[in-house]
Amino acid sequence: MTLNLILPTTGATFLPRQAADSIPFSSTKLPEILSRLSITPNSIEAEAMKKTLQECEQPAINGETKYCATSIEAMVDFSTSSLGTRNVEALSTTVDREAPPKQVYSISKVQKLPSSKLVVCHSENYPYAVFYCHTTISKAYKVSMVGKDGTKVKAVAACHTDTTGFDPEYVAFKVLNVKPGTVPICHFPPQSAIVWSPNK
Template sequence: MDLRLFSILGFLSLALVVTSATLPSEDYWQSMLPNTQMPKSIRDLLPSASADLTEEKSTAVGVGKGGVNVNTGKGKSGAPTSVNVGRKGVGVSTGKPDGGTNVGVGKGGVSVNTGPKKKPVVVSVDPKSPFVYRYAASEDQLQDNPNVALFFQEKDLQSGTTMNLHFTKTTPGAAFLPSKEADATPFSSTKFSDVLQRFAVVPGSKEAQVMKNTIQECEEPGVQGEDKYCATSLESMVDFSTSKLGTNVQAMSTEMDREETKKQQYTITGVQKKASDKAVVCHAQPYVYAVFYCHATLSTKAYKVSLVGADGTKANAIAVCHTDTSKWNPKHLAFQVLKIKPGTTPVCHFLPEDHVVWVKS
């Protein structure tokens, strides 16, 4: 079985979590961080403000020889939202004449289309996150992995430097759960069967393995010298970050001027270093809803880097440099890509579009 169901679960999770007439996660941000702008990457993960937030919804899943059909109940327009998985792929329809969320699976990968204003993006899932520094790189990661090019040395952060880069998203379509829903939703290896049942994921499938990997990464200890936490809601991400940095903070993400980007040569046109050497970096994890692996260290520098691609694409990219890598796995992806040893020189990487770095203002 391929990643067909996993690709649509982020969409289906909205039917489980939208329960009030306001967006409580956004309200919580404003109450805790009134002077901090919310990055687009985070805002994109909030439940849609145009959704029916007051009507109860139900989710039914039917599996037959022809595939899988999921009906999430009637929305405000009275039309049902349905998902059909057949032999040739996945189709999602919200039943609305003005467009909705469509998911398609073909031989080239999984694409998610959230309506007429957004173009499809491809979901790719790595065996192990390259931003968890306990792991040795796998052979798959050393091959055609877009994250390979994101690693570089701090000395390269200067105007005129060129790099071959491809900025991607970890789990397009996955949305945050409100805090109460996240707290009530199992997220542990000991209750993994409950997790699969809740989201109608087949045990032993690729979808299940991806979700299990994320949970296990969250349960394992971090490297020495870092405070680690997995945030399963926006509220919990805010709480962890402010507990380490205070409430006078900035939250930053890589932003592109185009929805679709490709691997190409980018030229650095400007570099701005953030004053604090303490940061909290939150990496989006592949999961049915938005989950972030956050870690805080005293040996992290953050930069905002202006880039221009060969095709004219402009990016305001966030780069993070780790000045102490002595406790990282000696076979980590960064060391193999840069041909250096742990603890010898700072290791830097750009953040994918849906990752976040928090620094003191």
């Protein structure tokens, strides 16, 4: 399969939980947040923050629980409580070196994760690290691949078996020319995403 795997650039870092908890995280407090972080109102950065806050405040889709983690401790707590165990594994896609864009990869190994209940955390656009985390029921796999140039990749693949509650505008439906709830959708989460799974 042909994939475009780009090594993630260094993004925002997590604040310690105490520091993150001392800063408001609500769209109603945006002027105060901008002032505390010395960010100009109406700037591109301020607009990105507003969008992140609004996304974090939207209700979860049916059957999911969601949470925006502003510290690594908060992410671990949400993931372990959602999965019902502290014995978890955090997985993400890793690439051993810079690879050319849209390279052909051969799959060398596929290993199914032991549980279909997962927590997936996606990085958000914010001055410090914020991850949008949500529970999902998916079949997930660890996938080892080798690129045409020898690049080694350890990826996570998630297959959503029930897409009934998904947004009909989700890009996968357009690419595959299908409707929500008709077929499973499989994808590689972005490299900045973290997939939490019970480690049995």
